[in-house]
Amino acid sequence: MALGSQAASVVVVGAGGLGCPALQYLGAAGIGRIGVIDHDHVELSNLGRQILHSEETVGMPKAESAAQALKRLNSHLVVDVITVAISAQNAMSLLEPYDIILDCTDNAPTRYLLSDTAVALGKPLVSGAAQKFEGQLCVYNLGDAGPCYRCLYPKPPAQDMVGTCEETGILGVVTGVIGNMQALETIRILTGLHDKKPTLLLFSALGSPQFRTIKLRSRKATCPACGTADDKSGIIQDTDYVQFCGGPRPDWEKRGLVNG
Amino acid sequence: MALGSQAASVVVVGAGGLGCPALQYLGAAGIGRIGVIDHDHVELSNLGRQILHSEETVGMPKAESAAQALKRLNSHLVVDVITVAISAQNAMSLLEPYDIILDCTDNAPTRYLLSDTAVALGKPLVSGAAQKFEGQLCVYNLGDAGPCYRCLYPKPPAQDMVGTCEETGILGVVTGVIGNMQALETIRILTGLHDKKPTLLLFSALGSPQFRTIKLRSRKATCPACGTADDKSGIIQDTDYVQFCGGPRPDWEKRGLVNG
Amino acid sequence: MITISVKVEFSGGLELLFSNQRSHTVTIPSTDPATSKPTNLQNLIFHLRDNLLKERVGLFVENDTVRPGILVLVNDTDWELEGEGDYVLKDGDEIVFISTLHGG
Amino acid sequence: MITISVKVEFSGGLELLFSNQRSHTVTIPSTDPATSKPTNLQNLIFHLRDNLLKERVGLFVENDTVRPGILVLVNDTDWELEGEGDYVLKDGDEIVFISTLHGG
Ligand SMILES: [Zn+2]
Numbered sequence: 001m002a003l004g005s006q007a008a009s010v011v012v013v014g015a016g017g018l019g020c021p022a023l024q025y026l027g028a029a030g031i032g033r034i035g036v037i038d039h040d041h042v043e044l045s046n047l048g049r050q051i052l053h054s055e056e057t058v059g060m061p062k063a064e065s066a067a068q069a070l071k072r073l074n075s076h077l078v079v080d081v082i083t084v085a086i087s088a089q090n091a092m093s094l095l096e097p098y099d100i101i102l103d104c105t106d107n108a109p110t111r112y113l114l115s116d117t118a119v120a121l122g123k124p125l126v127s128g129a130a131q132k133f134e135g136q137l138c139v140y141n142l143g144d145a146g147p148c149y150r151c152l153y154p155k156p157p158a159q160d161m162v163g164t165c166e167e168t169g170i171l172g173v174v175t176g177v178i179g180n181m182q183a184l185e186t187i188r189i190l191t192g193l194h195d196k197k198p199t200l201l202l203f204s205a206l207g208s209p210q211f212r213t214i215k216l217r218s219r220k221a222t223c224p225a226c227g228t229a230d231d232k233s234g235i236i237q238d239t240d241y242v243q244f245c246g247g248p249r250p251d252w253e254k255r256g257l258v259n260g
Numbered sequence: 261m262a263l264g265s266q267a268a269s270v271v272v273v274g275a276g277g278l279g280c281p282a283l284q285y286l287g288a289a290g291i292g293r294i295g296v297i298d299h300d301h302v303e304l305s306n307l308g309r310q311i312l313h314s315e316e317t318v319g320m321p322k323a324e325s326a327a328q329a330l331k332r333l334n335s336h337l338v339v340d341v342i343t344v345a346i347s348a349q350n351a352m353s354l355l356e357p358y359d360i361i362l363d364c365t366d367n368a369p370t371r372y373l374l375s376d377t378a379v380a381l382g383k384p385l386v387s388g389a390a391q392k393f394e395g396q397l398c399v400y401n402l403g404d405a406g407p408c409y410r411c412l413y414p415k416p417p418a419q420d421m422v423g424t425c426e427e428t429g430i431l432g433v434v435t436g437v438i439g440n441m442q443a444l445e446t447i448r449i450l451t452g453l454h455d456k457k458p459t460l461l462l463f464s465a466l467g468s469p470q471f472r473t474i475k476l477r478s479r480k481a482t483c484p485a486c487g488t489a490d491d492k493s494g495i496i497q498d499t500d501y502v503q504f505c506g507g508p509r510p511d512w513e514k515r516g517l518v519n520g
Numbered sequence: 521m522i523t524i525s526v527k528v529e530f531s532g533g534l535e536l537l538f539s540n541q542r543s544h545t546v547t548i549p550s551t552d553p554a555t556s557k558p559t560n561l562q563n564l565i566f567h568l569r570d571n572l573l574k575e576r577v578g579l580f581v582e583n584d585t586v587r588p589g590i591l592v593l594v595n596d597t598d599w600e601l602e603g604e605g606d607y608v609l610k611d612g613d614e615i616v617f618i619s620t621l622h623g624g
Numbered sequence: 625m626i627t628i629s630v631k632v633e634f635s636g637g638l639e640l641l642f643s644n645q646r647s648h649t650v651t652i653p654s655t656d657p658a659t660s661k662p663t664n665l666q667n668l669i670f671h672l673r674d675n676l677l678k679e680r681v682g683l684f685v686e687n688d689t690v691r692p693g694i695l696v697l698v699n700d701t702d703w704e705l706e707g708e709g710d711y712v713l714k715d716g717d718e719i720v721f722i723s724t725l726h727g728g
Pocket residue numbers: 147148149150151152219220223224225226227
């Protein structure tokens with residue numbers, strides 16, 4: 001279906017479990033310009049859910065591997081391959097060129113960084129997350145009243161409740177469903193078909209029902225990122241997002257607690 | 261995630277908008293043997309939603325093109341490429357070798373044929389459908405009491421209400437969501453994680469909420485396909501499914517009513 | 521006249537018959553004047569046919585019930601489990617009419 | 625003692641703290657004995673902490689409210705829109721506690 005979105009641009013941060021299916025349908029929809037930011041390389045163990053990569057591209061940067069797959073679908077796509085790690089120092093300049101930002105990352109510090117940057121740039125942030133059999137989807141900073149990530153989660157979670165996909169295992173198709181929904185929400189915003197009501201979609205592969213749509217709060221005047229306080233300059237560059245979220249993630253694998 | 265399903269086998273009928281995403285995650289999950297039945301060839305216009313095919317495979321049988329894409333993900337997969345049109349004459353023998361059947365087709369006669377065959381073979385049928393901004397998902401003939409397609413729709417719909425994707429247009433990512441959910445339901449059945457309650461999932465890309473789970477009737481004793489009547493021999497071979505659904509579909513394109 | 525109000529939704533293409541509007545709030549007498557019985561789902565179907573349907577009545581109702589291929593849902597449950605047309609409507613009920621899809 | 629019954633769900637990993645069971649039916653006095661006020665969401669959180677929690681209390685409650693990263697939902701609505709802990713429980717309410725996910 002032609003979407004009249006050839007002039008639009010989006011950037012996907014993370015070309016893993018969520019980023020692959022999101023990119024796939026954004027590319028298929030013919031979005032004019034797509035940025036892919038990921039500094040990791042493809043590993044064989046990724047292929048169970050990161051469906052744009054392949055045995056041939058093992059070892060290649062994920063952003064490059066994803067771009068190759070998109071071009072197979074549509075050789076006219078303009079794909080920006082960005083293989084640097086996103087950080088408080090480069091986030092503003094990396095994300096500024098695009099209309100919409102997709103959070104397809106796998107850790108709390110980057111989620112706060114992307115939200116703060118989306119607010120500073122005045123762009124919607126289509127955020128997906130998945131773990132084991134569950135997934136969550138929310139569009140932050142949308143329209144005049146949409147909340148940001150900090151409006152919902154002013155304080156970072158405790159380290160001990162934070163799992164990554166490596167630690168907790170994940171069912172591939174759960175990231176597929178959430179990643180597809182991220183592409184859908186992005187297309188709805190680009191085409192003016194989004195109602196802009198703040199909602200959170202909860203998905204549980206084994207739940208009954210499997211999907212639940214939650215009505216969310218509006219933007220909070222007291223939010224340090226998107227609230228009404230005058231001076232927010234420096235909030236991004238001056239934040240150590242890793243420390244804010246409790247320091248580096250313990251390496252469970254090195255401690256022998258999980259299989260690599 | 262390892263699913264212990266290497267010994268399992270599934271067959272996907274239709275390698276188009278629904279079949280591609282379903283196959284992708286079934287392949288990624290490492291299902292031991294995957295059959296792909298489709299007699300169509302890849303066209304350039306398919307690439308907006310049939311995400312396993314590519315510019316390189318235009319003109320190739322869709323089943324072959326899909327198999328190539330799956331093997332890029334996992335070269336150990338066993339994929340049966342079946343490029344014949346499924347019919348009342350060959351359905352039983354084509355589908356018999358597999359544990360679960362996925363209906364990823366795009367027309368009413370084939371949907372009745374697959375349901376009747378799944379009942380006759382005693383296999384679950386994971387059925388997806390999509391049109392414009394909406395999708396539907398249901399597992400038929402599941403467990404001891406799950407209804408079949410005819411239990412829900414004893415009489416075929418009127419021709420004038422039946423659209424195909426070409427006629428009605430479709431948002432690619434809608435097929436992505438439903439196809440992924442077909443893979444998920446298949447994996448849940450294979451791994452024993454399905455609760456086997458008969459439900460219908462309704463998806464509307466622009467709805468609020470977007471997902472709705474419906475509690476369905478059980479198997480009907482009076483159903484001509486799965487009910488308690490003794491003699492059902494010949495129900496498949498003796499049915500002209502196209503006539504049953506009101507004859508051949510009018511060719512709207514030839515009549516100049518829609519763009520090809 | 522005492523009335524009840526129900527939410528009615530159309531999807532799967534059926535909304536095209538109803539001003540292309542998916543969601544409707546329908547107010548209907550709580551008792552069927554003809555039979556003096558409480559208003560049921562069958563009464564609602566006729567009410568929709570006679571008052572809300574803009575065109576092509578035959579695409580919604582056939583032989584006094586919904587046409588083949590249309591599924592009726594009462595508060596997210598298949599109407600077959602609720603007595604089909606005999607289901608007595610309650611104020612605030614949500615009734616959904618969906619056309620089964622065939623595309624892929 | 626008059627009681628009310630609410631449905632409580634845990635997800636996003638929180639269910640691991642509650643016997644690995646996602647769905648619970650909780651019966652609780654309709655009035656808080658300490659204050660004689662109607663039972664509210666704050667009372668429920670303490671009730672869950674004191675009666676249902678099997679281990680690691682600190683992963684659910686901190687500074688007398690749910691821990692950062694946990695979202696509370698009242699009948700599919702963010703509790704912020706319902707008055708947070710001051711929301712007065714009604715019989716049949718569905719309260720969901722979800723841990724925000726970070727994986728991808
Ligand atoms: Zn905020």
